[in-house]
Amino acid sequence: MPLILISGYPSSGKTYRSNQLVEYFKTKIEASSDARINRLTVCHINDQSLGLSRDVYREARTEKDARATEYSAVKRALGKDTIIIADGLNYIKGFRYQLYCEAKAVQTPNCVVHVGTPIQNCEEINARLLENKEEDGGYAKDLFDNLVYRYEEPNGMTRWDSPLFTVPYEDEKPPLGDIWEAMIGSEGKVKIVKPNQATVMKPATESDYLYELDKTSQEILNVILDWQKDHPGEGGGELTVTEGTIELPANPVSLPQLQRIRRQFISLNRQHNLPNSRIRSSFIEYLNYNLG
Ligand SMILES: Nc1ncnc2c1ncn2[C@@H]1O[C@H](COP(=O)(O)OP(=O)(O)OP(=O)(O)O)[C@@H](O)[C@H]1O
Numbered sequence: 001m002p003l004i005l006i007s008g009y010p011s012s013g014k015t016y017r018s019n020q021l022v023e024y025f026k027t028k029i030e031a032s033s034d035a036r037i038n039r040l041t042v043c044h045i046n047d048q049s050l051g052l053s054r055d056v057y058r059e060a061r062t063e064k065d066a067r068a069t070e071y072s073a074v075k076r077a078l079g080k081d082t083i084i085i086a087d088g089l090n091y092i093k094g095f096r097y098q099l100y101c102e103a104k105a106v107q108t109p110n111c112v113v114h115v116g117t118p119i120q121n122c123e124e125i126n127a128r129l130l131e132n133k134e135e136d137g138g139y140a141k142d143l144f145d146n147l148v149y150r151y152e153e154p155n156g157m158t159r160w161d162s163p164l165f166t167v168p169y170e171d172e173k174p175p176l177g178d179i180w181e182a183m184i185g186s187e188g189k190v191k192i193v194k195p196n197q198a199t200v201m202k203p204a205t206e207s208d209y210l211y212e213l214d215k216t217s218q219e220i221l222n223v224i225l226d227w228q229k230d231h232p233g234e235g236g237g238e239l240t241v242t243e244g245t246i247e248l249p250a251n252p253v254s255l256p257q258l259q260r261i262r263r264q265f266i267s268l269n270r271q272h273n274l275p276n277s278r279i280r281s282s283f284i285e286y287l288n289y290n291l292g
Contacts, residue, residue, distance in 0.1 A: 001040065001077075001078065001080065001081060001082050001083060001084070001106075001108050002083050002084065002103075002108050002109045002110065002183040002184065003074065003078065003084045003086065003099065003102075003103040003108065003109075003110040003111075004021065004083065004084065004085045004086065004110070004111055004112075004113055004179065004183065005086045005090055005096060005099060005100075005110065005111070005112045005113070006018055006085065006086060006087045006088065006090065006112075006113050006115060007088075007089065007090040007091060007096070007112055007113070007114050007115070007154050008089070008114060008115030008116070008117060009089075009115075009117060009119060009122045009147070009148055009151055010054075010089065010122060010126065010139050010143075010144050010147045010148065011122050011125045011126040011129060011137065011138060011139065011144070012115045012116075012117035012121075012122045012125075012169075013115050013117050013125070013169070014046075014087050014088070014089075014115050015046060015048075015087055017113065017115050017167055017174055018044055018046065018085050018087035019044075020173050020174060020176070021085055021113070021174060021176065021179065022042050022044050022085060024173075024176040024180070025042045025083055025085075025180065026042055028180055028184075029041075029042070034190060036190050037184065037190065039081050040081050040082065040083055041080075041081065041082050041083075042082065042083050042085065043077045043080075043082040043083070043084050043085065044085045044087060045070065045073050045074060045077065045084065045085065045086050045087065045088075046086075046087035046088055047066070047070075047088060048136070050066075050069050050070060050073060052066045052069065054138075054139050054143070055143075057089075057139075057143060057146075057147060058143060067092075067095060070086065070088055071095075071098065071099065071102075074086050074099055074102065075102055078102055078103065078106050078108065079106065083183065083184075086099065089147065089151075090112075091147065091150060091151045091152055092150075092152055093152045093154075093155075093158075093160070093161075093289070094264065094268075096112065096154065096160050096161060097160040097268060098268060100159065100160035100161075101160075101268060101269070101271070105271070109182060109183050109184075109191055111162075111163045111164070111165060111179065111182050111183060112154045112156075112161045112162070112163075112164050112165070113165045113166075113167060113174060113179065114153070114154045114164060114165070114166045114167065115167055116166045116167055116168050116169065117169040118169060119148055121169050122144075122148070123144070126138050126139060126141075126144050155289075158285065158289055159282075159285065163182050165178065165179055165182075209276070210266075210270060212276050212279055213265075213266050213269060213270065213274075213279060214266065216279045216280050216283060217262045217265060217266060217279075217283045218262070220241065220246070220280070220283055220284065220287070221258050221259070221262055223239070223241055223246075224239065224246060224248070224253065224258060225255065225258070227239055227248075228248075228252050228253070235250045236248035236249045236250045236251070241284070242280065243280045243281045243284065244280070244281050244284035244285070245284070246284055246287060246288065246291075247288050247291065247292060248291065249291050249292075253291060258287075261286065261287060261290045261291075262283075264286075264290075265282075265283055265286045265287075269282070
């Protein structure tokens with residue numbers, strides 16, 4: 001059921017904001033007289049609840065395992081009567097995209113809450129947490145800097161990061177009412193539906209879907225490659241194709257780079273039947289985001 005993905009720098013207050021959301025959502029559920037809302041519970045998932053230490057972010061392998069653990073926990077909860085608050089760094093746009101696909105696959109609303117604490121405040125909080133051994137928190141300085149460097153800020157213009165709610169550090173609370181409205185709906189207009197056979201999208205087993213995914217993305221790659229061949233030395237620009245505009249960067253994009261983006265797109269979408277009419281525009285959107 002609804003997925004609220006929290007994202008922010010290390011020590012930015014993600015758990016602090018998540019707790020405010022949990023409290024508000026629990027109160028709203030209890031106060032509701034609508035049976036569809038009453039049966040909901042709130043599921044707060046974070047590294048601590050999953051038994052993951054902050055040091056997992058030191059190495060690619062341990063971080064990958066940690067992400068897989070979070071992914072499975074969210075996926076399991078998506079099938080239940082829960083409002084999921086996925087409280088983590090969630091700093092890789094590809095990872096947010098994957099979770100967005102999972103939410104779409106069960107036709108449940110999703111949003112991203114960006115804890116917009118400026119780096120300087122995060123540094124101060126982090127240093128305080130490291131000093132104060134009583135509080136369980138804080139990253140070693142080199143790890144903190146590295147995670148800030150790698151952070152891919154959510155972009156509300158993309159499907160997978162929208163709707164996007166950004167919470168400034170000085171705000172007392174996140175926009176709780178707006179988030180509730182986006183996830184659950186307003187009185188008398190409840191959005192949530194229980195996933196069932198009618199609403200869960202079928203896994204894409206049809207070979208023609210995979211064929212379409214493969215063919216359409218390859219066609220778009222060919223258009224880019226042909227354009228680059230015909231315009232050697234020309235900087236980037238906007239390349240208009242059927243159903244969209246590709247924004248090419250100033251330097252030519254290499255075939256391996258394009259193929260890598262294409263492979264990622266296919267692997268992210270193979271389990272989820274995008275309507276065939278959406279494949280082209282979705283791939284263009286994905287390309288622009290990755291080339292931008
Ligand atoms: N906006 C805020 N107002 C007051 N205190 C805050 C705010 N944001 C964070 N804090 C405080 O900063 C500390 C760290 O916050 P928190 O644990 O929520 O960070 P986090 O982003 O979840 O950290 P991690 O990256 O380790 O998961 C806590 O003591 C919390 O109370």
